[in-house]
Amino acid sequence: MSASDLIKQVEFNMQVCNACRYCESYCAVFPAMEQRLTFSEPDLHYLANLCHNCGSCFYACQYAPPHEFNVNLPRHLAELRGETYRNYAWPGFLGDLFSRNGLAVSLITAVSFALFMLLTFYFQDPAILFSAHTGEGSFYKIIPHNVMVLTFGAVALYVLVAFIVGFVRFWRDMGESLADFARPVALGQATWDVLRLKYLDGGGEGCTYPSEYPSNARRWFHHFTFYGFMLCFAATATGTIYHYVFGWPAPYAFTSLPVVFGTVGGIGLLIGPAGLLWIKSRSDPETAEPKQLGMDVGFLVLLFLTSLTGLALLFLRDTAAMGMLLAIHLGIVLALFLTLPYGKFVHAIYRFAALVRYALERSRPAPNVTFE
Amino acid sequence: MIDLIQTYDVLVIGGGNAALCAALTAREAGASVLILESAPKAFRGGNSRHTRNLRCMHDAPIHMLTEAYPEEEYWQDVLKVTGGQTNEALARQTIRESVACLPWLIEHGVRFQPSLGGTLHLSRTNSFFLGGGKALLNAFYHSAERLGIKILYDAEVCELDIQDGEFRSAVFKYAGATHQVRARTMVAASGGFQSNLAWLREAWGPPADNFIVRGTPYNKGVILRALLDSGAKAIGDPTQGHCVAIDARSPKFDGGIITRVDAVSLGIVVNTHGERFYDEGEDFWPKRYAIWGRLVALQDDQIAYSIIDSKAVGKFMPPVFPPVRANSIKELAAAFKLDPATVQQTVDRYNAAVRPGTFNHAVLDDCATDGVTPPKTHWARTIDTPPFFGYPLRPGITFTYLGVVVDQHARMIMQDDKPSTNIFAAGEIMAGNILGKGYLGGIGMAIGAAFGRAAGKEAARHVRQ
Numbered sequence: 001m002s003a004s005d006l007i008k009q010v011e012f013n014m015q016v017c018n019a020c021r022y023c024e025s026y027c028a029v030f031p032a033m034e035q036r037l038t039f040s041e042p043d044l045h046y047l048a049n050l051c052h053n054c055g056s057c058f059y060a061c062q063y064a065p066p067h068e069f070n071v072n073l074p075r076h077l078a079e080l081r082g083e084t085y086r087n088y089a090w091p092g093f094l095g096d097l098f099s100r101n102g103l104a105v106s107l108i109t110a111v112s113f114a115l116f117m118l119l120t121f122y123f124q125d126p127a128i129l130f131s132a133h134t135g136e137g138s139f140y141k142i143i144p145h146n147v148m149v150l151t152f153g154a155v156a157l158y159v160l161v162a163f164i165v166g167f168v169r170f171w172r173d174m175g176e177s178l179a180d181f182a183r184p185v186a187l188g189q190a191t192w193d194v195l196r197l198k199y200l201d202g203g204g205e206g207c208t209y210p211s212e213y214p215s216n217a218r219r220w221f222h223h224f225t226f227y228g229f230m231l232c233f234a235a236t237a238t239g240t241i242y243h244y245v246f247g248w249p250a251p252y253a254f255t256s257l258p259v260v261f262g263t264v265g266g267i268g269l270l271i272g273p274a275g276l277l278w279i280k281s282r283s284d285p286e287t288a289e290p291k292q293l294g295m296d297v298g299f300l301v302l303l304f305l306t307s308l309t310g311l312a313l314l315f316l317r318d319t320a321a322m323g324m325l326l327a328i329h330l331g332i333v334l335a336l337f338l339t340l341p342y343g344k345f346v347h348a349i350y351r352f353a354a355l356v357r358y359a360l361e362r363s364r365p366a367p368n369v370t371f372e
Numbered sequence: 373m374i375d376l377i378q379t380y381d382v383l384v385i386g387g388g389n390a391a392l393c394a395a396l397t398a399r400e401a402g403a404s405v406l407i408l409e410s411a412p413k414a415f416r417g418g419n420s421r422h423t424r425n426l427r428c429m430h431d432a433p434i435h436m437l438t439e440a441y442p443e444e445e446y447w448q449d450v451l452k453v454t455g456g457q458t459n460e461a462l463a464r465q466t467i468r469e470s471v472a473c474l475p476w477l478i479e480h481g482v483r484f485q486p487s488l489g490g491t492l493h494l495s496r497t498n499s500f501f502l503g504g505g506k507a508l509l510n511a512f513y514h515s516a517e518r519l520g521i522k523i524l525y526d527a528e529v530c531e532l533d534i535q536d537g538e539f540r541s542a543v544f545k546y547a548g549a550t551h552q553v554r555a556r557t558m559v560a561a562s563g564g565f566q567s568n569l570a571w572l573r574e575a576w577g578p579p580a581d582n583f584i585v586r587g588t589p590y591n592k593g594v595i596l597r598a599l600l601d602s603g604a605k606a607i608g609d610p611t612q613g614h615c616v617a618i619d620a621r622s623p624k625f626d627g628g629i630i631t632r633v634d635a636v637s638l639g640i641v642v643n644t645h646g647e648r649f650y651d652e653g654e655d656f657w658p659k660r661y662a663i664w665g666r667l668v669a670l671q672d673d674q675i676a677y678s679i680i681d682s683k684a685v686g687k688f689m690p691p692v693f694p695p696v697r698a699n700s701i702k703e704l705a706a707a708f709k710l711d712p713a714t715v716q717q718t719v720d721r722y723n724a725a726v727r728p729g730t731f732n733h734a735v736l737d738d739c740a741t742d743g744v745t746p747p748k749t750h751w752a753r754t755i756d757t758p759p760f761f762g763y764p765l766r767p768g769i770t771f772t773y774l775g776v777v778v779d780q781h782a783r784m785i786m787q788d789d790k791p792s793t794n795i796f797a798a799g800e801i802m803a804g805n806i807l808g809k810g811y812l813g814g815i816g817m818a819i820g821a822a823f824g825r826a827a828g829k830e831a832a833r834h835v836r837q
């Protein structure tokens with residue numbers, strides 16, 4: 001479907017839904033839709049990013065294919081979200097590249113970084129790479145601390161800029177002001193919705209994913225992934241504090257905060273992405289958006305590999321394999337970071353923006369579409 | 373396919389609300405049950421898949437329902453809409469069961485939600501299904517699968533072997549061949565005959581060709597006809613049914629709820645001659661929309677046009693198809709191939725008759741016309757602010773009322789007024805017992821639940837004896 005056909009299709013879907021409304025309590029998409037009589041393109045992108053793809057409305061829909069009205073919100077909105085990710089990616093051409101072959105690009109990036117690092121270390125001094133190091137600062141014998149900080153600092157900054165550019169453009173296109181984004185009530189509501197994954201509950205008994213039988217599997221696996229990711233982030237943050245504030249260089253003891261966070265988070269990041277990949281493989285092709293499969297899988301695989309290599313590094317850090325593992329782990333982490341702004345991760349940015357806007361809209365007086 | 377050697381305890385014909393209520397109840401009482409549904413799986417569930425709520429009696433707020441809707445008030449509502457053409461015992465049974473069935477529905481996976489945006493007037497009386505009727509049916513079918521009920525889709529029952537009021541076997545079409553199945557009891561839950569265009573024509577004459585069928589194309593009345601031909605006692609008038617005005621651009625079948633046009637009371641309605649023909653503001657639209665199907669059916673070519681101006685935008689539920697839009701009345705008339713001069717004249721005459729008042733769509737306000745026929749008694753405002761909008765309207769038939777007589781156990785009554793030994797009927801096919809005419813939103817599902825469950829229980833009991 002071309003971009004303009006897609007817009008037309010989603011617009012018609014929305015007209016059907018707005019006249020029907022049977023799915024109102026499943027999620028935020030429907031109440032948001034009901035505030036409108038017509039749907040502009042930015043409106044449609046907003047609604048698309050509010051959708052969590054839980055599938056409940058599809059199985060409940062009297063107009064789902066083979067009905068001639070061909071209403072399939074999970075699929076059409078996923079397709080439109082793909083457009084959002086592409087339109088707002090910065091720089092744009094990378095967005096295009098990813099949307100076409102996300103999995104391949106993710107993996108190639110990871111492998112090339114890992115190889116690059118391995119080779120660099122090797123040519124510097126093969127002996128360092130292949131011997132066991134223990135004790136304080138052992139990692140930095142392989143790769144100097146400054147190099148690590150500089151590389152990841154620069155990448156993090158770049159990623160941050162890409163996120164901000166995408167977010168600001170998306171937010172403005174919806175017709176919202178940046179000042180409104182900072183309103184604590186809306187921000188708080190949206191955060192709370194994200195933390196519980198409110199809209200992956202299918203209106204109560206779990207969403208119809210991967211099949212028409214309601215289940216909470218996806219919600220749980222996403223929680224593992226999300227909180228795993230957050231814990232790994234906390235591990236990095238506490239590690240940074242240890243290093244700069246207390247002057248304690250890595251590696252840290254198994255009982256230290258960075259390692260505990262990293263281990264628990266890492267386990268979450270194994271279970272979560274593996275579970276999501278597993279249910280994805282069994283998901284109903286009717287509601288899936290095949291073009292995005294590569295992007296989704298690419299992200300999940302990188303998350304899984306990041307965690308796997310990170311945990312391996314932790315448990316084998318006193319052996320001669322450490323050098324190799326460190327290079328591979330850092331390569332994958334680097335690839336994960338660099339691909340964040342172009343891959344599935346950005347759903348977090350746009351969905352959060354959409355949820356904040358939803359909370360804002362709810363707090364404003366209802367527009368003039370009252371029927372009673 | 374399914375096992376056809378065995379004699380099933382209960383054969384359920386149909387796959388909608390009434391059918392599933394019967395099947396689940398019978399199965400849970402220990403009977404072996406076979407469901408034959410003429411639709412493919414994707415379209416299973418007849419008209420029930422298009423529903424949104426169930427009218428539910430209650431003495432205090434329960435679930436999502438507000439305040440109280442006691443039995444007596446419900447009964448008075450039935451009495452009012454049917455003008456007394458109802459069976460009080462069966463109507464009261466429906467009413468009591470409408471609340472008794474709730475825990476059972478929930479147990480079988482049905483979930484409810486607060487009344488939908490734009491339907492606040494129903495928040496006291498009607499329980500809305502989360503996701504609508506198709507979600508309700510999905511829950512029922514999942515329960516049925518779990519309980520080991522045999523279900524065959526794409527299986528239209530075309531013949532019944534009934535001797536002296538006793539069901540023996542049924543013949544159905546499946547995968548290009550006909551098959552016979554035997555059962556100890558049979559529940560007919562196959563709906564009305566509104567999808568049978570030839571039968572509609574028989575009842576209504578040539579105008580029926582322009583009717584749109586709002587629901588399933590599978591309710592062709594094959595079973596109803598077979599039962600009547602086998603000596604079942606009929607009830608109801610074949611020309612009675614639920615017929616509303618819907619968008620003329622709707623598909624012939626299965627357009628469902630979204631094709632309704634709620635703009636009528638906010639403007640005027642003209643026929644092909646460009647003339648008004650009925651008081652558009654007689655009463656609240658939800659109370660009146662069911663008469664407009666018949667009104668449009670009585671116009672030449674069975675078509676009419678609802679016309680509003682931009683003051684009405686946003687004041688009614690958005691219909692699925694966008695309105696035809698024009699900057700003048702004449703342009704709008706031309707777009708509908710009506711005579712522009714006549715329509716202009718009709719609008720002018722109406723505008724001149726509009727008396728000043730305080731417009732309020734939430735009450736029966738004092739905006740009325742004076743000196744125009746027909747009058748518009750509420751919400752009459754001049755149509756003068758461009759752009760103008762129009763919706764073409766056609767009669768949309770929801771269901772027919774001709775059915776078979778039943779008793780309180782859903783046993784089908786024969787022409788000699790004796791109940792059949794092993795035939796039961798539930799849902800639309802027997803709704804005429806309760807609705808001789810008229811309709812009360814949400815009672816269709818209540819009737820299906822009440823008599824579906826009664827039929828399932830009684831069929832299982834009969835088998836055990």
Ligand SMILES: Cc1cc2nc3c(=O)[nH]c(=O)nc-3n(C[C@H](O)[C@H](O)[C@H](O)COP(=O)(O)OP(=O)(O)OC[C@H]3O[C@@H](n4cnc5c(N)ncnc54)[C@H](O)[C@@H]3O)c2cc1C
Binds near residue numbers: 387561771799813815
């Ligand atoms: C658009 C629309 C909205 C509605 N909204 C509501 C509402 O909100 N609340 C309410 O109470 N009522 C509503 N109604 C009315 C309601 O749909 C019916 O009263 C109710 O569904 C009847 O249930 P039933 O099980 O008797 O029939 P149906 O649900 O129509 O089921 C009949 C079944 O029989 C099958 N069948 C027919 N012939 C054969 C055959 N020969 N062999 C095998 N199978 C056969 C059909 O495929 C179908 O599965 C609505 C109707 C429509 C059209």
